[in-house]
């Protein structure tokens with residue numbers, strides 16, 4: 001009897017159990033469907049690598065974006081945050097590119113660059129810098145930026161340290177991180193003309209130091225190391241043969257008076273120097289994307305392999321243009337000489353204008369087209385609404401109140417300063433500084 005009742009109970013329950021199972025199965029697969037098919041359920045940020053998430057947006061690009069947003073609202077913004085010459089590429093260089101198009105130079109270039117260009121760069125390094133490199137030691141890339149990145153990828157393993165004197169070009173620390181290394185910053189001040197001393201370098205070197213990277217002329221300070229100063233650094237490096245030296249000489253041709261010096265000149269370190277240069281600044285060719293590296297053969301070979309796997313060579317048309325530029329001695333180019341004269345005049349103008357503003361301590365740059373005044377006197381001051389705590393606050397304040405776009409020093413590892421680019425007309429420089437002075441005057 002009891003077993004009969006169990007049998008009937010099961011008979012009643014079984015369809016219900018099946019129905020329940022069926023419904024929950026359907027519900028589960030519907031939820032799974034929602035999870036995988038609805039795009040906004042996926043947190044895309046989680047898909048990005050930790051390496052990419054550790055990178056910051058370029059401060060110069062951020063400032064350009066912010067000033068564009070203001071301009072779109074109809075505000076008359078003066079942009080002094082620009083990192084490129086406001087001049088056109090020389091005529092002969094443009095013609096060489098047009099000819100390359102006419103000649104159907106439209107096929108894949110050799111990965112390390114066309115041989116004619118590598119030979120011309122080797123000859124240029126002898127002509128301008130008294131440095132002997134085989135064309136095989138030269139790798140042409142999509143801008144100096146890629147040349148630096150290639151060598152970082154070739155050299156760095158997780159945890160390797162790269163010493164960077166501040167103020168530095170915004171991209172250096174991010175490039176080190178992208179390649180898995182750790183940036184180690186050496187500070188400097190306007191009083192030392194933003195150049196580090198040999199003792200500072202020596203104190204920063206550890207057993208984990210793999211490389212050192214600097215630019216002379218420097219972005220953002222415009223400071224230039226003399227031969228004596230470079231000799232002091234080279235002497236330290238001579239004691240640490242495991243440290244590679246990135247010498248970024250992209251502003252070589254934009255100097256006022258003195259002859260360009262390269263740390264590669266010193267025999268003790270020559271075989272560890274990664275000389276970086278390109279056409280972007282000296283020949284006003286930022287958009288053509290041609291840069292190069294001259295390095296020891298073993299490193300050039302490694303960079304060739306890396307470049308072959310992810311970008312191949314720089315565009316054939318740009319390389320034809322670059323060949324014409326590299327063959328040109330800038331001393332004989334009226335366009336380059338005119339550009340230099342204008343940069344020097346603007347530097348002098350900006351220096352004299354900034355020198356008259358209370359609390360602004362400008363440096364006197366010897367190269368590039370930037371000035372990097374110390375503005376820390378304004379920290380803690382207010383206009384009644386906004387309190388300035390750092391260089392970033394001051395930049396935001398000057399953009400909002402003076403409608404002048406500058407770049408804050410913290411982006412270059414030096415929070416006491418802000419960067420003025422004078423790659424613009426004298427009229428705009430005068431008007432920008434006038435507005436800046438008025439806005440700064442309101443801070444107390």
Ligand SMILES: Cc1ncc(COP(=O)(O)O)c(C=O)c1O
Pocket residue numbers: 083142143144145146169215218219248250278279280286290291
């Ligand atoms: C110091 C420095 N190095 C390298 C570069 C990048 O040059 P390129 O345009 O050849 O990539 C820049 C550009 O601003 C720079 O300021």
